[in-house]
Amino acid sequence: MNLAQTIFEALESLNGNKMRSGLTVLGIVIGVAAVIAMLAVGRGAEASITGSISGIGTNLLFVFRGDMNGSIRNPKPLTLGDVDALADKFAVPSVEAVAPALQGSAVVSFGGEQVSAELYGVTPEYFSARNYLITEGEYIVEEHLLGRASVVLLGPDVAEEIFGHSDGVTGETVRIEGQPFRVLGVLESKGGGMFGSQDRVAVIPFTTAQARLIRRSTNDRVDIIFIQAVDSESVPQASEEIAQILRTRHRTPIGADDFTVFTQEDMLNTASSITGILTIFLGGIAAISLLVGGIGIMNIMLVSVTERTREIGLRKALGARKRDILIQFLTESSLLSLIGGIVGIGFGWFIAFIVRQIAVATGTDFSPVIGADAILLATLFSAAVGLFFGIYPASRAANLEPVEALRYE
Amino acid sequence: MSNVIEVRDIVKTYQMGAVEVHALRGVSFDIQKGEVVAIMGPSGSGKTTLMNMLGCLDRPTSGDYHLDGELVSSLTDDQLAVIRNRKVGFVFQSFNLLSRVSSLANVELPLRYAGVREGRRNLAREALEAVGLGDRVTHRPTELSGGQQQRVAVARAIINNPSIIMADEPTGNLDSKVGQEIMDLLLSLNKKRGTTLIIVTHDPTISAQTERVIRLIDGHLDEESNGSKPKPRTNPVKRKPAKTSPERSRRTRKDVGKGSES
Numbered sequence: 001m002n003l004a005q006t007i008f009e010a011l012e013s014l015n016g017n018k019m020r021s022g023l024t025v026l027g028i029v030i031g032v033a034a035v036i037a038m039l040a041v042g043r044g045a046e047a048s049i050t051g052s053i054s055g056i057g058t059n060l061l062f063v064f065r066g067d068m069n070g071s072i073r074n075p076k077p078l079t080l081g082d083v084d085a086l087a088d089k090f091a092v093p094s095v096e097a098v099a100p101a102l103q104g105s106a107v108v109s110f111g112g113e114q115v116s117a118e119l120y121g122v123t124p125e126y127f128s129a130r131n132y133l134i135t136e137g138e139y140i141v142e143e144h145l146l147g148r149a150s151v152v153l154l155g156p157d158v159a160e161e162i163f164g165h166s167d168g169v170t171g172e173t174v175r176i177e178g179q180p181f182r183v184l185g186v187l188e189s190k191g192g193g194m195f196g197s198q199d200r201v202a203v204i205p206f207t208t209a210q211a212r213l214i215r216r217s218t219n220d221r222v223d224i225i226f227i228q229a230v231d232s233e234s235v236p237q238a239s240e241e242i243a244q245i246l247r248t249r250h251r252t253p254i255g256a257d258d259f260t261v262f263t264q265e266d267m268l269n270t271a272s273s274i275t276g277i278l279t280i281f282l283g284g285i286a287a288i289s290l291l292v293g294g295i296g297i298m299n300i301m302l303v304s305v306t307e308r309t310r311e312i313g314l315r316k317a318l319g320a321r322k323r324d325i326l327i328q329f330l331t332e333s334s335l336l337s338l339i340g341g342i343v344g345i346g347f348g349w350f351i352a353f354i355v356r357q358i359a360v361a362t363g364t365d366f367s368p369v370i371g372a373d374a375i376l377l378a379t380l381f382s383a384a385v386g387l388f389f390g391i392y393p394a395s396r397a398a399n400l401e402p403v404e405a406l407r408y409e
Numbered sequence: 410m411s412n413v414i415e416v417r418d419i420v421k422t423y424q425m426g427a428v429e430v431h432a433l434r435g436v437s438f439d440i441q442k443g444e445v446v447a448i449m450g451p452s453g454s455g456k457t458t459l460m461n462m463l464g465c466l467d468r469p470t471s472g473d474y475h476l477d478g479e480l481v482s483s484l485t486d487d488q489l490a491v492i493r494n495r496k497v498g499f500v501f502q503s504f505n506l507l508s509r510v511s512s513l514a515n516v517e518l519p520l521r522y523a524g525v526r527e528g529r530r531n532l533a534r535e536a537l538e539a540v541g542l543g544d545r546v547t548h549r550p551t552e553l554s555g556g557q558q559q560r561v562a563v564a565r566a567i568i569n570n571p572s573i574i575m576a577d578e579p580t581g582n583l584d585s586k587v588g589q590e591i592m593d594l595l596l597s598l599n600k601k602r603g604t605t606l607i608i609v610t611h612d613p614t615i616s617a618q619t620e621r622v623i624r625l626i627d628g629h630l631d632e633e634s635n636g637s638k639p640k641p642r643t644n645p646v647k648r649k650p651a652k653t654s655p656e657r658s659r660r661t662r663k664d665v666g667k668g669s670e671s
Contacts (some may be wrong), residue, residue, distance in 0.1 A: 231416060317493060319522040323489075402467075406501075
């Protein structure tokens with residue numbers, strides 16, 4: 001018997017019991033759709049998180065005081081001296097720009113509206129290091145630092161909340177902690193990040209912050225140093241060079257650094273391992289429903305074999321070998337799950353689409369990603385489920401004794 | 410004339426739980442090519458078992474069975490399937506047609522298992538014409554009368570040009586008029602094609618139309634008769650080797666002698 005004929009006959013037989021075939025297929029549809037949708041959501045989450053991390057700047061490093069788990073006592077603070085040392089092109093060739101910053105929080109107000117925002121005191125290098133662009137106005141430049149100018153760049157969320165719009169606000173005067181600042185411009189939106197919204201910020205000149213808003217015990221204190229490596233490949237190299245310089249300057253013993261160099265890549269790795277686990281977890285739950293669908297196929301095929309015992313007996317009387325019967329039933333079960341798989345892919349796609357629509361409607365920066373690998377995986381898996389769960393019923397059919405089968409009522 | 414069937418000392422024992430059931434207790438006979446033979450006997454006499462043996466649906470517990478010169482009593486399941494496909498055409502009491510597909514597809518089925526790829530439709534159409542159903546090829550069994558369904562079954566039985574047609578109560582589900590039509594069809598096919606015809610039946614009016622009757626009682630041959638000329642002469646000779654159980658052989662021989670002239 002040729003393949004086309006076998007498939008045609010299997011379809012005919014499945015068609016003979018539409019309701020039952022339909023319900024069996026539904027089990028697989030739900031399983032495959034769940035796998036597709038869950039993988040898509042997982043991928044979407046991964047893309048969204050890594051995207052927002054990349055938005056910070058692909059060759060960015062952070063240096064801050066203390067180590068990650070706080071086991072170092074009395075870490076020396078970072079100073080402007082450290083910044084100058086790191087800015088030395090000859091000592092640290094992999095570093096492109098060094099941007100010291102003071103970090104605090106402040107209430108920004110205009111008219112009756114007020115909003116609490118992250119306040120950064122920065123130097124002009126900050127914008128290139130952190131990959132910040134502005135939608136209007138101008139950047140903070142050296143003159144602002146020299147003159148300790150009362151100017152501020154607002155994050156789009158801050159502008160939105162106090163002005164009601166984020167354009168045409170340059171030149172207005174807002175108050176930060178009660179002190180008047182002229183709005184120099186508005187930053188471009190960067191979306192939500194790991195450290196809260198990157199759009200809910202107010203950026204002022206470093207010296208202004210030092211003198212008026214973010215007071216530290218000594219005048220050369222720096223909270224965080226943003227460092228831009230020359231390119232993304234030299235990030236590990238830069239990280240090593242920075243550590244060397246700071247170890248020397250802080251006179252710390254090896255293995256007891258009182259500072260932390262954190263790279264974008266560290267962040268990406270952490271994030272993608274978390275989202276990877278999330279994806280596997282979601283996919284695993286979905287795979288269980290596919291498994292249940294497979295058991296449904298086995299169930300129905302067993303019923304079908306029992307019901308068609310006489311037919312099997314007849315086919316054997318007419319010369320069907322074991323193999324012929326086996327192939328016949330395996331074709332039926334595989335077709336059930338393959339059809340379920342195809343419909344399920346479509347359905348999963350639809351679910352992913354709905355999720356995206358909901359995300360768009362609620363303003364979340366998130367879109368499920370359906371990969372070709374997920375589709376391939378679901379198709380192969382569903383066909384394998386059909387084959388695997390079809391083997392037992394089919395072999396039962398193939399091994400029926402023709403005499404017994406013909407006599408069966 | 411050559412023997413299409415040679416059965417020697419066939420024994421079939423079933424294990425039903427703890428009890429051994431002796432369905433056939435040593436049966437021997439020959440059937441010649443082109444013969445029309447009825448197998449008769451009361452329920453439980455082993456005639457269905459014998460038919461299953463002759464149709465290669467089952468293997469004897471012991472004894473030899475040659476079909477068309479081939480020893481088939483020791484073949485594997487799949488080899489038996491091939492033999493059934495090529496050499497045996499079945500006609501069942503309850504027709505056993507696939508209700509989902511057309512009569513043409515039903516008749517085609519043995520060709521497909523035979524691995525015929527080309528011209529199946531035409532062969533099936535010819536077979537349906539041969540049984541007088543040339544105008545019903547696209548009908549499904551449910552759209553046909555009982556007699557027509559049995560004609561489709563006969564067409565299916567002859568499609569592979571088998572050596573023997575095994576008919577198990579072929580008229581059992583039909584009224585007497587239609588039953589007779591089917592009988593006539595089977596007999597005419599036997600005449601035209603020379604296909605050996607073996608009919609298992611309860612019905613004396615059916616067995617009266619056959620050349621010879623093989624009668625079974627309690628798993629033994631009771632008598633073999635109905636005017637087949639060579640039989641009375643050859644049979645006692647052929648029965649001789651089957652002497653494993655003396656009382657059985659004795660009775661069989663005696664019965665044959667008694668019944669042959671009736």
